[in-house]
Amino acid sequence: xxxxxxxxxxxxxxxxxxxxxxxxxxxxxxxxxxxxxxxxxxxxxxxxxxxxxxxxxxxxxxxxxxxxxxxxxxxxxxxxxxxxxxxxxxxxxxxxxxxxxxxxxxxxxxxxxxxxxxxxxxxxxxxxxxxxxxxxxxxxxxxxxxxxxxxxxxxxxxxxxxxxxxxxxxxxxxxxxxxxxxxxxxxxxxxxxxxxxxxxxxxxxxxxxxxxxxxxxxxxxxxxxxxxxxxxxxxxxxxxxxxxxxxxxxxxxxxxxxxxxxxxxxxxxxxxxxxxxxxxxxxxxxxxxxxxxxxxxxxxxxxxxxxxxxxxxxxxxxxxxxxxxxxxxxxxxxxxxxxxxxxxxxxxxxxxxxxxxxxxxxx
Amino acid sequence: xxxxxxxxxxxxxxxxxxxxxxxxxxxxxxxxxxxxxxxxxxxxxxxxxxxxxxxxxxxxxxxxxxxxxxxxxxxxxxxxxxxxxxxxxxxxxxxxxxxxxxxxxxxxxxxxxxxxxxxxxxxxxxxxxxxxxxxxxxxxxxxxxxxxxxxxxxxx
Numbered sequence: 061x062x063x064x065x066x067x068x069x070x071x072x073x074x075x076x077x078x079x080x081x082x083x084x085x086x087x088x089x090x091x092x093x094x095x096x097x098x099x100x101x102x103x104x105x106x107x108x109x110x111x112x113x114x115x116x117x118x119x120x121x122x123x124x125x126x127x128x129x130x131x132x133x134x135x136x137x138x139x140x141x142x143x144x145x146x147x148x149x150x151x152x153x154x155x156x157x158x159x160x161x162x163x164x165x166x167x168x169x170x171x172x173x174x175x176x177x178x179x180x181x182x183x184x185x186x187x188x189x190x191x192x193x194x195x196x197x198x199x200x201x202x203x204x205x206x207x208x209x210x211x212x213x214x215x216x217x218x219x220x221x222x223x224x225x226x227x228x229x230x231x232x233x234x235x236x237x238x239x240x241x242x243x244x245x246x247x248x249x250x251x252x253x254x255x256x257x258x259x260x261x262x263x264x265x266x267x268x269x270x271x272x273x274x275x276x277x278x279x280x281x282x283x284x285x286x287x288x289x290x291x292x293x294x295x296x297x298x299x300x301x302x303x304x305x306x307x308x309x310x311x312x313x314x315x316x317x318x319x320x321x322x323x324x325x326x327x328x329x330x331x332x333x334x335x336x337x338x339x340x341x342x343x344x345x346x347x348x349x350x351x352x353x354x355x356x357x358x359x360x361x362x363x364x365x366x367x368x369x370x371x372x373x374x375x376x377x378x379x380x381x382x383x384x385x386x387x388x389x390x391x392x393x394x395x396x397x398x399x400x401x402x403x404x405x406x407x408x409x410x411x412x413x414x415x416x417x418x419x420x421x422x423x
Numbered sequence: 424x425x426x427x428x429x430x431x432x433x434x435x436x437x438x439x440x441x442x443x444x445x446x447x448x449x450x451x452x453x454x455x456x457x458x459x460x461x462x463x464x465x466x467x468x469x470x471x472x473x474x475x476x477x478x479x480x481x482x483x484x485x486x487x488x489x490x491x492x493x494x495x496x497x498x499x500x501x502x503x504x505x506x507x508x509x510x511x512x513x514x515x516x517x518x519x520x521x522x523x524x525x526x527x528x529x530x531x532x533x534x535x536x537x538x539x540x541x542x543x544x545x546x547x548x549x550x551x552x553x554x555x556x557x558x559x560x561x562x563x564x565x566x567x568x569x570x571x572x573x574x575x576x577x578x579x
Contacts, residue, residue: 097490097539099546127538129579158538220456220570264567265458267560317559318549 095130096422098158100319101389102217102262105397105420106136108149109232109282110165111207113258115383115399115416116282116327117309119271120228120260121216122209123163124155124422125392131156136165138418140401144172144409147284151205161230163207169284171199174409177373178244181352182340190341193240201284202237209258216260216269225261234283245376245407246339247286248302248332254279256309267316269323273309278302280333281378285407289332293344301332319389327381333407338374345374379404383416395420450526453515456567465516467561471509474516478508480551481544490543494534515568527575537579 104112104121112123115138126132133154140147151165171194179196193199209230216226236242236250254277262269278288288302307330313323337345349370360368382402389395399416406412461467468474482501486492495501507524514520524530545566552562 095539097537097542099542127542129537129539215573218570218573220567221454223457263458264563264570265456265460267563315559315563318546 093131095127096125096132096392097127097129098125098132099217100392101315101321101387101395103132103155103422105387105395105418106134106138106151106153106163106165108138108140108147108165108167109205109207110136110149110151110153110163111209111230111232112153112155112161113271113273114311114313114323114325115385115397115401115418116381117271117273117311117325118209118230118256118258119216119269119273119311120211120214120226120258122155122158122161122211122228123153124161126155126158128158132422134420134422136418136420138397138416140414140416142401142403142406142412142414144174144412145406146170153207159211161207161209163205163209165205165207167201167203167205167282167284169201169203171201172409174373174407175199178338178408181348184355185340185351191240192244192338192340193238193242194244199241201241203283204235204237205283206233206235207231214259214261217262220262220264223261225259227257227259229255229257231255234279234287236283236286242286243292244338244340245280245285245333246289246292246336247280248278248288248290248300250286252278252283252287252302254283254304267314269311269313269315269321271309271311271313273311275307275309275327276304277307278304278330278332280330281406285333285376287332289336292339292342293337294342294347296344305330313385313387319391321387323385323387325381325383325385329378329380331378333376334378336376337371338376338408345371348374373408376407377405377410378407385416392422394422450524450529451511451514451522453520454568454571456571460515460517460564460568462517464561464564465513465518467564468516468557471513471518473555473557474512474518475505475509476555477551477557478505478512480554481505481508481547483554484547484550485544488543488547491540491547494536494540498534512565512569516565527572531576531578535579536577538577541573541577 103124104119107113107118111118112121113119124132124134135152138149147169149165149167153163155161175194176197179194182192183196209228211228214224214226233253239250242250256273256275258273260271280286290300291297307328309327311325313321315321383399385397385399387397397418401416403412482505510522514522
């Protein structure tokens with residue numbers, strides 16, 4: 061009897077679940093939740109971290125076209141072509157009742173010749189340096205970014221008679237997959253969270269949107285090269301610096317038509333790994349250059365890099381990021397962004413400036 | 424339909440048409456967008472005649488939009504709406520205050536308008552600007568001037 065009762069109860073539960081699921085996903089119910097009632101471009105596009113905003117800076121707006129009466133989802137893909145890297149960022153987000161935004165993004169950063177050089181050097185000294193996480197070719201950095209944003213108060217669009225902007229807080233949890241590589245670059249952590257507060261306002265008389273964001277983070281290159289710094293050289297101090305700091309980000313976008321905007325962005329970056337060399341299994345840059353010079357004897361260059369400059373080549377730098385962008389949304393289903401990104405030094409490689417293409421699908 | 428809802432419907436229709444609230448005094452005032460509407464805004468719009476052309480185009484697009492046209496079919500009188508909107512928009516763009524309609528709060532109180540429907544009217548407003556070949560920048564002056572009415576209009 062008990063078995064029959066249990067079976068009947070299980071059957072009832074399954075039936076109830078089926079009815080609930082059918083209700084939730086039926087057209088009528090979906091129509092109840094679904095909303096795409098915002099005006100074109102007022103939900104922003106998708107940043108490389110997946111949050112609604114510009115290209116590199118999250119805005120206070122909730123991504124997608126959902127108003128306070130419903131839910132709207134989006135997918136995004138961004139490709140940045142830089143001289144020594146190419147960034148691919150793709151993911152999804154959902155905006156709930158114009159109040160909460162949840163997002164997930166995966167970033168992959170295939171590296172180029174500079175990392176190949178380090179990989180080649182590591183290959184020359186296989187018994188000495190162990191696994192550096194850097195190969196002589198096709199070294200790719202991967203990072204997952206989980207994001208959430210909560211609109212606190214204000215309306216970026218319609219409170220034209222008030223100076224009060226829309227204000228949101230948000231955060232990211234970033235999980236970099238390249239443990240060995242980050243050890244080589246001397247990052248303190250490969251996983252970390254960051255938090256931000258964004259204020260956004262549209263000034264219709266100027267047809268212009270202004271956004272300011274303060275991001276509390278210890279990220280190096282947005283986390284693509286980890287978080288903070290830890291001295292891992294033999295004989296080094298072992299100093300660890302993974303303290304977060306507040307960094308400023310700014311976006312200004314001018315609308316030239318209801319579906320077209322252009323503008324500029326700035327994102328302050330940290331200096332944790334600035335002037336820090338690579339570390340190959342405890343061997344610092346200075347020791348490494350000496351070992352290589354000894355090992356190569358009469359050879360004066362590796363992969364086109366003169367050994368005289370090897371010390372510089374193996375030293376990391378980080379600069380603030382800038383971009384100029386053009387956004388076009390032919391309709392509420394799709395938008396495109398073309399940008400020129402000026403990212404300066406990316407770890408071992410200077411002058412990383414190039415074009416950035418992004419598409420954002422909303423549904 | 425019970426007597427209460429019939430009364431409410433008739434009242435809403437009357438309010439929206441502006442008849443019930445007509446008085447010698449304008450029921451709505453200019454808004455104060457920051458940093459202000461340029462003094463030549465009405466001129467950029469082609470004066471009151473240009474605003475009228477825009478209002479005609481606005482209601483053309485509104486009546487084509489299934490998200491909102493039923494509201495106007497049920498409660499509104501498009502001819503009257505065009506007349507009142509011409510007065511209202513002329514006023515907020517810097518012209519004289521000759522608005523004879525109800526206040527935004529009173530006119531929309533019983534319509535249960537949500538944000539999507541409000542935004543649909545804004546989209547129709549932009550379409551109307553394009554229809555009369557008004558520059559986007561000039562169009563945004565009226566959006567800036569009308570935006571402060573959002574909370575008076577959106578009650579759901």
